[in-house]
Amino acid sequence: MSTMRRRVLALSLSLSMLGAAQADEGMWMPSQLPDIAKQLKAAGFKGRPRDLAELARPPMNAVVKVGGASGAFVSGDGLVLTNHHVAFGVIQYNSKPERDLIRDGYIAADRSAELPANPDYRVLVTTGFDRITDRILADAKGKQGRGYYDAVDSATKAAVAECEREPGYRCSVANMYYGTDFYLVRQLELRDVRLVYAPPNDIGNYGGEVDNFVWPRHAGDFTLLRAYVGKDGKPADYSPDNVPYTPPAHLQVSTRNVKEGDFAMLAGYPGVTFRHRMASEFANQIQWQLPSRVALYQGMIDTIESAGAKDEAARVSYAAQVRSFKNTLKRAQGELDGLRRSDAVRVRRDDEAAMLAWLEQQRDAAAIKADIASAQAVLDQGMATRERDQLIAAITAQTQLLRSAITVQRLAHERGKPDAQREAGYQQRDEVLITGQLKQAQRRYAPAVEKALLAHLLAQYQALPAAQHVAEFDTVFGTTPVQLKAKLDAMYAGTKLGDEALRLSAMQADAATLATSNDALLQAAASLLPAILRMEDESKASAGELLRLRPAYMKALIAFRESQGRAVYPDANSTLRVSYGRISAMDPRDGVHYQPLTTVQGIVEKHTGEEPFNAPRPLLDAIAKGDFGSTAEPSLGNSSRGAQTVDFLTNLDTTGGNSGSPVLDAQGKLIALNFDSNWEAVSASWMFDPRYKRAIHVDMRYMRWLMAKVYPAPHLLKEMNLPAE
């Protein structure tokens, strides 16, 4: 390693020397917060930033991962607050025709009435977060490509296995700054979770899909769960004998008013962002990936709708897939619009150019630049087949019968290895899931539609330049539209995989038996499999190379930012992060101003009496009564009583996974629960644009009012140390 590279690496570890960070952008590791103490204080935080860095201290030890998203302990008896939509599976699991908890909501009158969650539902408390970069990279050093990838993978698996030797813990390795650093994350896994309080769906999900991503918003998207443990205080499966878990700390719900401009911070588990990707990746995303995704999904939607136009049964079979395609398309278009609005290609390109120019002035820049150039070459290589890769992914993932045939062949192939060495997704424990998928294919399939979809996608594949072609695909599907039609007709006339029982029995067959099958689709899948495996290998080799090479880029970026007096947070990766900012209005477009707080008046305005705007009668009555007590915001509304707020908007930095994140005030009190972003912020996974990035929260005063006046639960208010009204 050259001097320069060592120097850059050293810089990356000395964030504490940094000055002012960019305002409000940032999903900080708690351990970084002391490094940006000055900015945190300047923004209005009244606590000690270094307390926030300690996972074992309040408030961080009160923040949990729940149902794949975020939440927090809000009482000393293991009460967990998260979103209604995060706990939705638990509510659904406990609903029956004669007791519809989705529709009616639920209030457990006492602990004995708290209802067990589905057995796979988890509350995870992060108890350890240790840097193990040297251990993870020890074997990888000197390797390249697939070798580098496999070395990191093995070291990761070993570290996880060792960590999980202690029962009751789930462990994982988090990759920070794209292979620069690795952390071992250790989480206490609470397996007995129970439903305590849920509002009716028409409150928790008020506005439904129509209001999804929309501001102004009026949802009471919260639910209270409780974590239980065995009598020994250790994680346990559900048992009536279990006792409430005593968390090391819990958050106190605030009883103060909050208003525009107030400091706010949030902790949670954001899923994935791409903010530090290279300029060429930004350009590819905006100039090719998103537009071509829009075109791909539009084409698939049109094809399915046209093929199913005269067949009601086919239309029903594909309804869910089409709906999902439309969501994907809408989201891609929103992301594209947002990134264009933010001029993201130019902004990132200029920023990278400035970094490279700065790097030029540093000693020993050549080695760094060589690594960056090598990373760029790997990316370029991937982009050379991007059209093909997109089409083949759609062909193999968005069909039902062809996908089933490939899955059956792949499973047989993997079964030839020891279970631990099988590809993820094809291990013994995955077979239940695969069986489910094969069964489900039945309800989602019509031969004419699948053939039309394949014809549509493969016609595009056939039109690609020769360099993007794959021999096995050419053989199986032909190289002209005429051949394609004949091949597809023969394939679907010659398969019995449309029969569910046959699919399931094929799944049990070994590779040798399958090889003798005369089923045309199974034969086609067998011919395609080597190509699929080969492309997967190539993809892992590229991933390995990028894992090896990207740290040069990241370290240069971190050092460059340091020269600008700015800290760098790692891109989101489902680990615990903190962001801070304030309650913020928004001007989404010329002539329109969004107020940062909504009131119950908006519930009445939106109410139509039909889903998703069917406010329950008790809520409408309580609003009409106007008895808001201690939960009213005095600065809003026309009456001297003030107005009852519902949701509010902050400029906090969030992404998917931050659902249920607790929002804290300057004193660390819980003022809201994060549950969504605005539509204009859909592009924030790539670029944080302070003009448009907002997060949407349920105001805790709305929760308190509902629990005090509308669907009363005085015992829970008391448990949370909150006033009864």
Add this chain to the structure above:
Amino acid sequence: MSTMRRRVLALSLSLSMLGAAQADEGMWMPSQLPDIAKQLKAAGFKGRPRDLAELARPPMNAVVKVGGASGAFVSGDGLVLTNHHVAFGVIQYNSKPERDLIRDGYIAADRSAELPANPDYRVLVTTGFDRITDRILADAKGKQGRGYYDAVDSATKAAVAECEREPGYRCSVANMYYGTDFYLVRQLELRDVRLVYAPPNDIGNYGGEVDNFVWPRHAGDFTLLRAYVGKDGKPADYSPDNVPYTPPAHLQVSTRNVKEGDFAMLAGYPGVTFRHRMASEFANQIQWQLPSRVALYQGMIDTIESAGAKDEAARVSYAAQVRSFKNTLKRAQGELDGLRRSDAVRVRRDDEAAMLAWLEQQRDAAAIKADIASAQAVLDQGMATRERDQLIAAITAQTQLLRSAITVQRLAHERGKPDAQREAGYQQRDEVLITGQLKQAQRRYAPAVEKALLAHLLAQYQALPAAQHVAEFDTVFGTTPVQLKAKLDAMYAGTKLGDEALRLSAMQADAATLATSNDALLQAAASLLPAILRMEDESKASAGELLRLRPAYMKALIAFRESQGRAVYPDANSTLRVSYGRISAMDPRDGVHYQPLTTVQGIVEKHTGEEPFNAPRPLLDAIAKGDFGSTAEPSLGNSSRGAQTVDFLTNLDTTGGNSGSPVLDAQGKLIALNFDSNWEAVSASWMFDPRYKRAIHVDMRYMRWLMAKVYPAPHLLKEMNLPAE
């Protein structure tokens, strides 16, 4: 006439005694403005209110009726400013494939390049407005029902004929306060109108249907025309020898800045409002008329779409009708939503109850109340058959072939009378239009769809209670679904009216010849005609009774309002009116605030490159350049140059027909041109709700900037006495 009634009538004529009127609501006759001088002054008007009352003085004599809407003279040489959409027919008339003025806009380089409008296009200058109530009602006194109606009708026709004896004038009688007063309106009719300056459609109609009724808005909806007269100064048909008309006055476009809160007033020709209808009519409109209109149109749309689902040609034939149905439905739903939001049933009911309670305290209330009760009885009688009347109107108006057959029979029937006594719409001068309709039926018709539509509507008719049935309809269509199907099948199998030539020859036939026709649809129409004529008679008799009786209600309302210190403007009836108010923001719903001025930034934000958001390149370039000169609003935008405004919002009281109305500032200078309302105000034809009623205007600074910097016309700026940049 009782003493009380005379007293109330006297009060109605003494509006000058009134105190404060309700703020901002009101479409005032210019003659009323001195009566509300105090409020006008208090609102910020700096001129003399009594000057506004004079039609022969500025500014009123500069306000014109143009192309059915409103406009104003803006130079001493007859330059008329109105909306792009009001002048659209003129632009279209002058467009050719090789010279697309709709797409490209138009700038006449000099007067010789000004392009003649379509020959029926008119600019009308109101020169007389005289109360002739006594003359109109002289013969009607003592009569009732149809007799009253015919007496008013004859007196009206006589007054118009006498007034129009002077060439160059068009006259009409305006009914104010529902039969309380009648005015003879005399208008100079300028018949040679020419196109001078039009922006490209992508500016004039930026946002198109998508932005229709929408705020924030970004359309440059203006066009300049010029009125010409003969060399003798009198109105004349187009001739190259004509000379520009010299108006008695013109408005000066303002060069000052305008901002939120500034005084604004507007003059124009609002079409029709229903604000002073009785409480029962409000209840009927909101509780029955609008919901049932929504259901009726939704049913017709569904029927046509379903019947045409498998027939592409039928779908094309009905596309325009379905689009128009969808517009009607959307508007009805918007009106319904708005009236519910404003709680209009309750508000009007409480207001009327208060009026009646007040009336109780007056001397001689009995006679007034008797008339009001009689009016209510007439309304009740009409409502008793409202379902039937709605269905029969749809059956006879929304079909193509059946309607053609009825039209042919009706025309033959009317031809039996002297031309002057024929029903309006069936006179000799109407036959060109009828021929056109009969030809058009060809392109808008498919037998299966028309039969399905009739089956759908008549099934509802058949299900009505007996009291609503009409013998002739029962005979022709049967009284059960089975009979209906058989009758419709026979009718459409036995008609040749699908043949255009046959329709046109049938139109020429006299009643005797038609009576011998064995065409099934013509026979059906002949059977239905007596019922249609009878219902029409009944309707005119009701109209006559209401004309006789409503004045009692209106006079009571006016007197009641006087007791509250408020003046009453008559409901709109396409006569010249004035409203005043201010530039106003709006809070359309919880959490959303609309700024009252938009800027060119919004054009860039909305630009997609595709209609209706395809801003022309010169406009985008000029915006990017940011050279806004004297037309920038210094208080807006981020730059020190300020921002270029586009449109603005006022709380002025407007309705359809106010398109092109000049908007004046406190000094009477022209600051904007009205062109639309916001969606929330769609219900304002029934109720003015100050929270939601806004009018949308083109800021004259945007027009000036376009004419100075984007599509320059320095000669026109000079003519309007405006700076060159």
